[in-house]
Structure formats: structure tokens, C-alpha cells
Amino acid sequence: MTVRLYLADPYCREFDAAVVEARGDWVVLDRTAFYPGGGGQDPDVGTLSGMPVVEVKQADGSVLHKVPGHRLAAGDRVRGEIDWARRYDLMKGHTGEHLLFSCLSRACPELQLVKIAITPCKKSVIVNGGLDWDAVSQAVRQAGEAIGSELEITERTVSRDDPCLAEARVKLERIHGDAVRVVEIGDVDRAACAGIHVRNTRELGMVLVTGLTSARPVGDLEVEFEVGDRARRMASDLSLSSLRAAEALGASPKDLLSALGNRLREEERTAAALRRYGAKALTDLVPSNIGGIRLYSGIFEGMDKKTVTDAATRIISERAACVLGTVGERFMLIVACNPGIKVDCVAVLNRALDKVGGRGGGKANFATGGGPGSERAEEAMVAAIAALSDTIMSMNG
Numbered sequence: 462m463t464v465r466l467y468l469a470d471p472y473c474r475e476f477d478a479a480v481v482e483a484r485g486d487w488v489v490l491d492r493t494a495f496y497p498g499g500g501g502q503d504p505d506v507g508t509l510s511g512m513p514v515v516e517v518k519q520a521d522g523s524v525l526h527k528v529p530g531h532r533l534a535a536g537d538r539v540r541g542e543i544d545w546a547r548r549y550d551l552m553k554g555h556t557g558e559h560l561l562f563s564c565l566s567r568a569c570p571e572l573q574l575v576k577i578a579i580t581p582c583k584k585s586v587i588v589n590g591g592l593d594w595d596a597v598s599q600a601v602r603q604a605g606e607a608i609g610s611e612l613e614i615t616e617r618t619v620s621r622d623d624p625c626l627a628e629a630r631v632k633l634e635r636i637h638g639d640a641v642r643v644v645e646i647g648d649v650d651r652a653a654c655a656g657i658h659v660r661n662t663r664e665l666g667m668v669l670v671t672g673l674t675s676a677r678p679v680g681d682l683e684v685e686f687e688v689g690d691r692a693r694r695m696a697s698d699l700s701l702s703s704l705r706a707a708e709a710l711g712a713s714p715k716d717l718l719s720a721l722g723n724r725l726r727e728e729e730r731t732a733a734a735l736r737r738y739g740a741k742a743l744t745d746l747v748p749s750n751i752g753g754i755r756l757y758s759g760i761f762e763g764m765d766k767k768t769v770t771d772a773a774t775r776i777i778s779e780r781a782a783c784v785l786g787t788v789g790e791r792f793m794l795i796v797a798c799n800p801g802i803k804v805d806c807v808a809v810l811n812r813a814l815d816k817v818g819g820r821g822g823g824k825a826n827f828a829t830g831g832g833p834g835s836e837r838a839e840e841a842m843v844a845a846i847a848a849l850s851d852t853i854m855s856m857n858g
């Protein structure tokens with residue numbers, strides 16, 4: 462049984478201990494401040510007498526420290542030091558998760574906690590239960606108030622039939638034994654937890670939600686967040702991005718979302734009009750004649766690839782050929798022939814695309830390709846028409 466110093470003093474970062482047992486790279490001490498992980502929070506790393514502790518876990522009531530290549534034996538004295546910057550960030554993240562989830566579930570009472578991740582790279586809770594941006598915004602404001610109120614965070618152990626648990630976030634079926642460790646954030650939150658927490662909400666500085674995205678299974682949502690300095694930096698960056706986005710849209714920052722909504726609707730109308738005009742232009746195409754075969758060609762700027770592909774399929778259902786393209790950030794070019802015309806469209810297309818640094822592939826009678834630099838689409842189309850004419854003329858000759 463290892464004495465867990467972090468439970469009584471979560472701020473303990475250096476300690477002396479005796480080696481109880483060494484199993485390969487793993488070392489068991491009589492006491493430790495290394496947190497072995499749990500509740501979604503990553504285990505600590507650090508050093509034992511200067512040797513790196515790269516992993517920590519618990520088994521059979523003991524905490525095991527992985528110290529690769531150590532030569533420790535039972536009875537040796539060691540000095541442990543945990544990577545405090547990393548651990549303090551995780552502790553704040555973990556406490557921030559208690560506070561944030563509590564505020565989220567007040568804004569959205571049906572909310573269920575599915576999973577927690579508190580790591581150096583990511584802090585998030587996966588939840589289920591119809592969370593939306595309004596609830597997130599309300600919760601972040603409340604969390605900010607709790608931080609501003611500098612609430613004490615206390616821990617105590619009660620028995621599992623203690624009436625205080627009726628008001629707590631606790632899953633008793635997951636707790637073995639009679640003792641339940643209860644963590645309270647002022648009068649804002651009470652939860653059962655065996656993890657480590659800071660002692661005052663003031664230490665969190667700030668809790669900022671940085672993402673709300675769909676998670677698996679369908680219906681779950683992942684709420685990503687940051688605390689402390691990282692939250693402040695990100696808030697400042699995001700605020701500047703919003704100001705710049707508002708400027709780009711010609712809106713005042715407070716009207717950013719409605720201006721964006723208007724712009725998106727406008728874009729949808731434009732796209733629908735473009736599809737209609739494009740479909741008409743494709744239908745109205747006048748073919749040229751190469752060696753007795755009708756050839757339809759054209760570049761349709763801004764048209765979606767599917768409309769152009771469908772038009773090519775329609776054209777070659779008769780004894781005809783086409784070279785059709787569309788231009789966006791990149792350009793797409795199709796070379797297609799009725800299967801009765803024995804032309805290797807992939808070879809024709811690649812002869813044309815070679816000139817502009819593009820590539821294509823597909824079936825012998827239907828090749829699709831493209832390249833960067835939308836300004837070279839016209840040149841590629843002209844080259845493809847020339848290559849196709851050459852091929853058809855040489856077949857006839």
C-alpha cells in the first residue's frame with residue numbers, strides 16, 4: 462500500500478521516500494506525490510533522484526513508477542520530484558472540468574457526463590443531452606462568476622449512505638467500499654471524486670470553452686475547454702479573429718453572427734442560380750465536328766463537379782465526345798467519349814495536363830483530372846481538344 466501524498470497535499474511537488482520493491486523498470490515506494498492518473502486525468506511524470514519517471518500507474522493498492530534503466534533496490538532512499546508545471550495545469554484542468562460540467566448541467570439539466578480527458582494537449586468532456594451554444598454561453602458566464610467569487614474547494618470523506626450525497630454528482634455503483642470522497646466547490650458543485658484539485662477557484666483564472674463538436678456515438682458532444690493562462694491567450698486570439706472576421710464582413714463585431722448568417726444565405730442563393738444557369742449553358746452547348754464526331758467543350762467557372770460530370774455522362778450516351786471543365790480553387794477537366802469511339806481518354810487527358818502540371822485518371826472512355834492554378838484551365842482544355850482531335854483523325858486516317 463503506497464501512502465498517497467497528493468490526497469492530503471495536492472501541492473506537494475518534492476518528497477523523500479523509500480523503495481519498497483522494484484519490478485523490472487517499475488518501482489514501488491512507501492509514499493509518493495506522483496498521481497497515477499484517473500478520472501480522465503493523465504498520470505504525472507517527473508524524476509526519482511534525477512532519473513526520469515516516464516509513466517505512473519496503480520495496481521493492488523500500490524503506485525508504480527516506471528524508471529527505465531534504474532538500479533534501485535528495496536530499502537534505497539530516493540527523492541521524488543514531479544513535473545510541476547505539467548501537473549498544476551492538469552490539476553487546474555481537472556478542477557475546471559468539475560466547475561464547467563456543473564455549470565453546463567445547470568444550464569441543461571438533462572446533461573449526462575460520458576467521458577473526460579485532461580491531458581497536456583487536450584481538456585474536454587464528452588456529454589450527452591442536447592447541449593447548445595446558448596447553454597454553453599450561460600455556463601461559461603457562471604463559471605467565470607464562480608472564479609471571480611474565489612470559492613474554496615474542499616475535500617472530505619463520507620460514508621456511502623451520507624445524506625449529503627443526495628445532492629452530489631456521484632455514481633455509487635462505481636465506488637467500492639463504504640468511503641466516498643466528496644469534493645465541493647463553494648456551494649456551486651458537489652461531486653464524488655478521487656482525483657486532485659486546486660484549493661480555490663481563483664487559481665483557475667479563467668475557464669474558456671474552445672470547441673463544441675459532434676462525438677461518437679452520434680448524439681454525443683465533445684466540449685473542449687482551456688483554463689488559466691492558456692484560456693486567456695486563446696480568448697484574446699479568438700477575440701481578434703472575431704474582430705477581423707467582422708471587419709471582412711463589413712459588420713460590427715456584435716452583429717458578426719447575423720451578418721455571417723445573411724452572407725451564407727446569399728451564397729446559397731447564388732449557388733442555386735449558378736446551378737440553374739450552368740445547367741442551361743451545358744444544355745445549350747453547340748458541338749464542333751472532328752472527323753465526323755460531335756465534340757462538346759467548355760469551361761464552366763464556379764460550377765460544382767457533379768453537374769459537370771453528369772453533363773459529360775449525358776453527352777457521351779450518344780455517339781459524341783466532350784472536354785468539359787470547372788474552375789474553383791483548382792480546376793477539374795473531363796475528357797470523355799462514347800464507348801463506341803475507341804479513344805484512350807486517360808492518355809489524351811494526361812497529354813494535356815502534362816503541359817500545366819496536373820494529373821488525371823479514370824476509365825478508358827471517361828477520364829477526370831485537374832491541377833492547381835485555375836488560370837491554366839483554359840490552356841489545358843485547348844490542349845485536350847487538340848490531343849483528342851489528333852487521336853480521332855489518326856484513327857480515321
Ligand SMILES: [Zn+2]
Nearest residue numbers: 654655656657
Ligand atoms: Zn475531481
